[in-house]
Amino acid sequence: MNISKTLTKFVRYIVLVIFFCLYILPFILVVLNSLKERTEIISNPLSIPKSFNLANYFSAMEKMNFTHSFMNSLIVTVFSVVLITIFSAMTAYVFVRMQNKLNKFLFFLMVASMIIPFQAIMIPLVQIYGSIGFLNSKWALIYMYIGFGASLAVFIYHGLIKSIPLELEEAAMIDGASRLQIFFQVVFPLLKPTTMTIVILNVLWIWNDFLLPSLVLIKPEERTLPLSTFYFFGTYSVDYGLLMAGLVVTIIPVIIVYLFTQRHIIQGVMNGSIK
């Protein structure tokens, strides 16, 4: 009895470790090869690098215009996510607290729109905003993310706000607080765990998005990280060491943030799925 229990436990570990290697190994291989020269990679992509050579990194960062596109990505992600959370929470709040036919319809429309794939919108989107000259800037991109991100965020907030007792707000109202004050000082702080979830889901999506920025941002100096990575690979497609270094510099910042926040991230994704 005890032996078979230990055995199944042992087998379980072996299986998990094998899977773990499958998930992590690709990243390790890229890091290893980013330190090598082209000929060394071709002769043996599995070997440990002969020397610790960071030349590929400097060259890749310069050719990708890394700092600049990193900043673009950061600006787009931060502004989009902050605005999505605040605006959506406010909208969900009105939808719950001022229930009338119009708000019920608007809420239904937002939820129903979640089924529309981006591909069904992208052509008219580019046409409309191109014709009024509102493309090619990160602010246009941020604006679009608010439109695309609102539905899910409103939906998730809506579920939670319904469960907040009205008495809390009435007390504040008697003290003479305005609607805005009530929202930002009483309601919004109560939404914090859900806000975390929405922030995480949106950061993962917006930081990594490729198709929308590739349609909206045409000028090279406005490019986000996924876009610069794409053009960088197109231009230097044979210099493997350089390419691998390019991948590592885009992955590393994400991994560093992940190491510090992984519990929150995994919890956030869990919460986002249950609601």
Next chain:
Amino acid sequence: MSSQKFFDRLKVQLLFSGPTLFAFFTVVILPFLYGIYLTFTNWDGVSTSHSFVGMKNYLAVLDDAAFWTSMYKTMKYVLLTVILINVVGFFLAYMLTTEIRAKNLFRAGFFTPNLIGGIILGFLWQFIFSNVLVYIGEHFKIGIFSSSWLADPDKAFWTLVIVTTWQYSGYMMVIYIAGLMNIPKELLEAASIDGANAFVRLRKIILPLMVPSFIVCVFLSLQRGFMVYDLNIALTNGGPYKSTQLVSMYVYQKAFLSQKYGAGQAEAFVLFLIVAIVTLIQVYVSKKREVEA
């Protein structure tokens, strides 16, 4: 008095929901409706005028064999990835909700691919398929790896399936873990005492109670499968010989590279209808299987 109250309410309504609704309507609803209109025109993306052509674009969609080939491939891709992602995701979740050490390390590791975008993952795996695996194939005389999978039309399709499974199974694992942790412990203990072994507990208790999680995960993986674009262009770029050009990439090229916006939009709209029908059927069918704990 009452009109004063009406304006107060209107002010609150506009202040709180105005910005969101404005962005939502101008970014989602307006383009969606305008897109439906575009499908009935012959607009080429450049000229200032376009004329109404009725159902011509839709008839052209029916005639466009290349579109249906890519749609067929996408269906095959979606079917395979939905099954694999969810089987692997559930399996990992099941293993990680048993008594085992270093759970958090395993979870974090399996989730890692989801932090990184499809473009970067696509290039990363392109290197592995065309260099690392070829090297292993030649060096250790493993026939299946001796030539690049990305150069072979059949195998290139499988690289997409493999990488997608690797990418999303960790995400679904997280959702399944949440579902598994919600199953009442007493229920499993009672079953154990009644003599149910692990397999019976899985089949009779765990799987039926996990239906809500399956609905969410299948829905998410369906949506992602139909929409895949960035991984597709970075990993295979539709090649070799357009053998891996999935529908999203096809529509993009039709509209923006061939400048057939009306026709491209009609195909995008057909894609929307197919996705909507498939997901609604999926949710409807699986909702009927839901049980209460």
